[in-house]
Amino acid sequence: MIANAHQSEHVSLLSIRDISVQFGGLLALNAVNLDVNAGARYGILGPNGAGKTTLFNAISGFVDPSKGEIKLNSKKLDGLPSHERVLRGLSRTFQITTLFPELSVLENVLMAAQVDAGKHQVFWRAANSHKEVMQRVEAQLVDLNLSRLALSTVSALSYGEQRLLEIAVALASKPSVLLLDEPTAGLSAAEMRSVVDLILKLPQDLTIVLIEHDLDVVFDVSEELSVLHFGNMIAQGPASQIREDPLVREVYLGEA
Incomplete structure (x- = not known):
């Protein structure tokens, strides 16, 4: 070659x-x-x-x-x-997980989803009141088999579940x-x-x-x-x- x-x-x-x-x-x-x-x-x-x-x-x-x-x-x-x-x-994952361990699965993905929603300059909790963003994130968690863990903190997840979540976070900005x-x-x-x-x-x-x-x-x-x-x-x-x-x-x- x-x-x-x-x-x-x-x-x-x-x-x-x-x-x-x-x-x-x-x-x-x-x-x-x-x-x-x-x-x-x-x-x-x-x-x-x-x-x-x-x-x-x-x-x-x-x-x-x-x-x-x-x-x-x-x-x-x-x-x-x-x-x-x-x-x-452009979005990426890393060799070592870069998640927020004390936040929930849902919160981690919502933070990333704000980039696509045009709200990256707003404190992350504002995304909770944004119906469209919330619906999209919830649907994404279903697609990635993470919906049952939505309210679990990252620190409670297995390493394999954390890797799946990291992909979900990377995908959240579309x-x-x-x-x-x-x-x-x-x-x-x-x-x-x-x-x-x-x-x-x-x-x-x-x-x-x-x-x-x-x-x-x-x-x-x-x-x-x-x-x-x-x-x-x-x-x-x-x-x-x-x-x-x-x-x-x-x-x-x-x-x-």
Whole structure:
């Protein structure tokens, strides 16, 4: 496979051009290119230290690239803080849960839902009186099998339930692109299956980019893949081709 090859001649929903990220003398990402089309299920593979989370951090505004360009829906994201990127339609989860443990499931999702409701500047409790927002959040909790836990505090949830809730929170702002950073990390086999089933039934017009170490999860969910190795994109293409790519098998799949 040709590293850093453009995925499509069509205009991509998420477009990354020559992104490099340097931490002191360490080049964490080296001129990475990526094109993700609307509605794609796109996976990012790579061993530990490959630069996967750094790539997500660059896309979502948590780290500043040393060079390159990131566009969402043909509009530049470069220089925008992370909350502005959420308003543009980008949302993400993290390797470690970032929920409010003493608030309820419902309250956590309501806080995120205010972004889409245009009330992000208002204290979160105002969302409780907003009928449309409340109805949408309650319906979302039903869809994600979390309605029975709506009034439970996050601290009372199992780790698997917290991972499902984190996806619900990320979806509450109605993003066009959802970045999932190892959503099954630390889960049991049954919990992993629940997360995969949830991802598979998300709306087809939602674009999903997934980082995941579990190869079964990656190939279950992803239609296209890119493979990072020491900050370099070494392969890109359909999941079926990536599975058989000799270089990928040497540097990654052989380690599984």
